[in-house]
Amino acid sequence: MTAPADPLTIKETQRLEELEFVIRAGWKSFIQVGEALNEIKESRLYRKTHPNFEAYCRDIWGWTRQRAYSLIRSIATAEVMATVGVTVANERQARILQPVAREVARTPAPQRTPETLQQARAVVQARISDQMNAAASKAVQQIKAAPPSSPVRQLRVELTCRWQPGIWKASIFIPQQEAQIIQAPTWPEFLEKLVAAFPEEARA
Incomplete structure (x- = not known):
């Protein structure tokens, strides 16, 4: 490996070692891990061995770019949710709450109240419901586009979707089949x- 054009100083090398120790030891403390990763990225401490942050995360930690940036974004999510009384316990919760946190962040911090959280959740739930309805509508359109002689044209599909923090659910009722x-x-x-739940001929 060729020497980097911009080598680390002794101080930077020591700081990189400290941050990598935090990451190795802090799997359960996602905020510390995210903060350590963010400092490595912002200070370009990866440059001793890697050309960019993405390559560093892949080679050193086995993480994709998406996973690394998700950990970094978790910091902001946890900070925003704390302003409305919600404690984010782990990275998974932070990932789930990111859309809600973005809505909460639209309100200046001094003006945030429990009602702000309720409104943010309502906005996100409505948005997700729209997405699910769009997916269902697309599936129905595919059924209608099937040849008139296709048995799938006779289907009367009932689809009910709902969302709650952490889980998306749907109940599908298709004639002559068990409910899914x-x-x-x-x-x-x-x-x-x-999409996979609908008859194959409807998805062709």
């Missing part, structure tokens, strides 16, 4: 399961 209950912790996973 679908749930997933993330929207992409939920959408994938939702």
